[in-house]
Amino acid sequence: MKNNLKFIAVAAVSMAIGLSINNYAISNVPANYKVAVVDVSKVVGNSKQVASLKEEQKKKVADLTKFVQTAKTNIAKETDATKKKALEEKYSKELASKKAAMEKDYATKLKAIDKSISDTISARAKLGGYNLVLSKSVVLSGGEDITSAIMAAVK
Numbered sequence: 001m002k003n004n005l006k007f008i009a010v011a012a013v014s015m016a017i018g019l020s021i022n023n024y025a026i027s028n029v030p031a032n033y034k035v036a037v038v039d040v041s042k043v044v045g046n047s048k049q050v051a052s053l054k055e056e057q058k059k060k061v062a063d064l065t066k067f068v069q070t071a072k073t074n075i076a077k078e079t080d081a082t083k084k085k086a087l088e089e090k091y092s093k094e095l096a097s098k099k100a101a102m103e104k105d106y107a108t109k110l111k112a113i114d115k116s117i118s119d120t121i122s123a124r125a126k127l128g129g130y131n132l133v134l135s136k137s138v139v140l141s142g143g144e145d146i147t148s149a150i151m152a153a154v155k
Contacts, residue, residue, distance in 0.1 A: 034129055037143035038121055039136040043150050049113045053106070060102050068095065120153050 044050055071091035078084040124146060125133045134143060 033131050035143040036125055036128065036130040036133045036146045037136040037139050038133060038150055039145070039147040040117075041137070042147055043117060043121075043154055046151050047113065047117065047154050049116065049155065053109055053113065056109075057102075057106055064095070064098060064102065067098065071095070117150075117154055121150055124149055124153055 071087075071094075075084060075087050075091065078087055121133060128146065128149075130144075130146075133146075136143075136145065136147065
């Protein structure tokens, strides 16, 4: 019984301290603190850079598919088992190499686009005098929505 009372007392004191700290932290926010929100998925979805990268990736996948079809045809034509196995290994290595290069190129370009969009958001935030910019997906309410300005700036 005494242990339960001690636990309840400690929990109540901890809760009171937590609330006090939270109120103190909130009270230090300046009155002119500006918060903006950006719908990042909308910005990315409307980006010409992203659309161009997707088209480029589709073409590369089509080229890779064509390569696989050609490889299958060439392997099927071969009648000698040893040569057939050598062709399979050759095409397999070449396919892996092309796929790795394609993925690396895609990742590099995607990273550059991400940096470009992030830099644009940061620049617009500074220009607008915002102290904090959050993704719209994590904000329930509040903040000034600057998505349209960001979309106009991102090409």
